[in-house]
Amino acid sequence: MQSYTEENYLKIIYHLAEKTTNVQTNAIAEQMQTKPASVTDMIKKLADKGLVDYVKYQGVTLTETGRNAAIDIVRKHRLWEVFLVDKLNFKWDEVHDVAEELEHIRSIELIERLDEFLGFPKADPHGDPIPDKNGRFAKTQFIKLIELKVGDTGTITGVSQHSSAFLKHLEKLGLTLGKKIKISDVTDFDGSVEIQLADKQVNISREVAKHILISSNGKN
Amino acid sequence: MQSYTEENYLKIIYHLAEKTTNVQTNAIAEQMQTKPASVTDMIKKLADKGLVDYVKYQGVTLTETGRNAAIDIVRKHRLWEVFLVDKLNFKWDEVHDVAEELEHIRSIELIERLDEFLGFPKADPHGDPIPDKNGRFAKTQFIKLIELKVGDTGTITGVSQHSSAFLKHLEKLGLTLGKKIKISDVTDFDGSVEIQLADKQVNISREVAKHILISSNGKN
DNA sequence: AAAAATTTTTAGATTTACCTAAAAATTTAA
DNA sequence: TTAAATTTTTAGGTAAATCTAAAAATTTTT
Known part of the structure; x- marks a missing residue:
């Protein structure tokens, strides 16, 4: 089980890894709004937990476990965004910060039921794909x-x-x-x-x- | 703005104060699943912030500000419980723990809209009254x-x-x-x-x- | 009203997630 | 291929929320 902060690190590493193969300390620090030194500390911790592979000065990559954890958070984030827009009438530019908090609620049951309640949406209000409960994304051709x-x-x-x-x-x-x-x-x-x-x-x-x-x- | 933990203390003090006028350290410790020594520390902090009145060895009472903060959390908790039961088909015995997490999401807008989405419910799935956005409870005669x-x-x-x-x-x-x-x-x-x-x-x-x-x- | 029991607080540590400043490694440029 | 610039890490510290053990205050019992 990861802490709130660890989850945020995993999510950010996941998103950065979509652009560059090996994710750099400074890039993570910028996204996390923290200092590179703090990132180094956290990376070591995540490496100890087997969530990232880490070679000093070479950046990090997510392990299988780490990637699954990250995808789970992305799934939650995007489902909550759909909820906010479809059910609570938020605008697509208003949902990010709230979803940023909601994504950390720990209940598998909650997310399964939310997914069902929303009609198993395939994309969030910005068109980003929502992974299914097994972490699989629908193929999208943009x-x-x-x-x-x-x-x-x-x-x-x-x-x-x-x-x-x-x-x-x-x-x-x-x-x-x-x-x-x-x-x-x-x-x-x-x-x-x-x-x-x-x-x-x-x-x-x-x-x-x-x-x-x-x-x-x-x-x- | 209170931390997640401070919010939990306020909520628990609020509930204990419904039974006894001056709330004791040990009682708080038991509810918080922590030690009395930790409670003393936190009470001092809450007192410094003006959220509780505190006299050594005499227990605590919520200040006006503290009570309002507590009621706000109770409101969120109960609204989320309604959501879980009415919209996601949870049973009334399954909602407490998840609502315990959801109650800490910080967005006034979210709660206003959730309240509206749920049809401004007056009570949660256990019959407990839901304070309105001004912190007022409907009178109930049980x-x-x-x-x-x-x-x-x-x-x-x-x-x-x-x-x-x-x-x-x-x-x-x-x-x-x-x-x-x-x-x-x-x-x-x-x-x-x-x-x-x-x-x-x-x-x-x-x-x-x-x-x-x-x-x-x-x-x- | 003293003794015993209970409650509460203090003192001193620990853990998590940060920080700053300085050192070390790597990359880029001359 | 050194020198300069950049990136990353180490070392040492801080604040929040905890803990244990022991001291102090209060309450209950005799």
Whole structure:
């Protein structure tokens, strides 16, 4: 059984490992809002518990056990986010902090029943996949909106940025999950993208386009 | 802002204060499953923070601030219990431990919305009143079943014992909240009580009868 | 009202998760 | 391929919430 803090370390290491193979002390420290020295201490502890493999100065990787523990927390986090949005009418930019606390509630029964109550959702309010109780993710095929060409169509199915500012911005533009889009223009000047929605046309910066994930339903 | 542990102390002091006016160190220690020495330490801390009044060797009482904090936790605990039973189909004897964790989630917004989602319930699954967001309790008029006389009728509206064993026992006998009862006999020998339900008659010990709360709808 | 029993507090340690400052290892640049 | 910069670790300490053992205060009993 891990402490609240250990769980947070595992979760953060898991997320960092999605980008880089060996996760660095400084990167963990930044995410945990703590100092590298503290991270070293905790990593040793996690290594002693068999949750991470650790070679001095070489960063860490999760063990099988560690990864399973991390996935379990991710599962809880995302299920709670669905609950907050679907049942309590939170907006998608308001759920992160509360889910950050709820994810640590220790009751397998609770999560099984919550999952059922929510109708076994496959993705959270940001489109991130929810692992099933065995830790398995549904296969998802995302393309970054920025990679689409003029004339391409698709459906918004996720975002790769979870900041409240970003999500509120999308909301205001009407670029929410499930919306069907068509690329009507890409500006040479700054790479900004013009998008055709069902009822209107909107313009987004290249930066925004990078963080919108599309399930493509046909290339041009 | 109180720590998780401080919140538990406040809650326990609050509950103990419902029975005795000045709450003793040993009693707190027993409830907290810790040692009296640890309680003394924590009481000093709570006193420094202005949450309890404390005179050495004389026990503690909650201050206005302390009581409000405690009531807030009780509110959260009971609302979560309603959620678990009404929405996730937990049994009334299964909810305590999980609610014990959920009560510490810090988000006013979450609790307001949960309250609304649940339809602003007035009582938890054990019949205990749920304070509103201003900390006010609905007035409830309970009588212990043991105090009823033969021929008296009433409705089961609460219990004063929350152990799983007790609650399962009641469940098995069909003595659940909302059930209408009539006292058909009280045995001289051991004080056990015979109860007439809509569809059957059951016999309970004096000990069980002490912990069933009735809203009386007419004496004999 | 003294003696005995109980309750409560103090003193001194321990553990967890931090910290700062300095040393050591690794990586990057000249 | 050294020197400089960066990253990581070690060493030594702190605060929160505990503990045990012993001392002090209070309450109960005789």
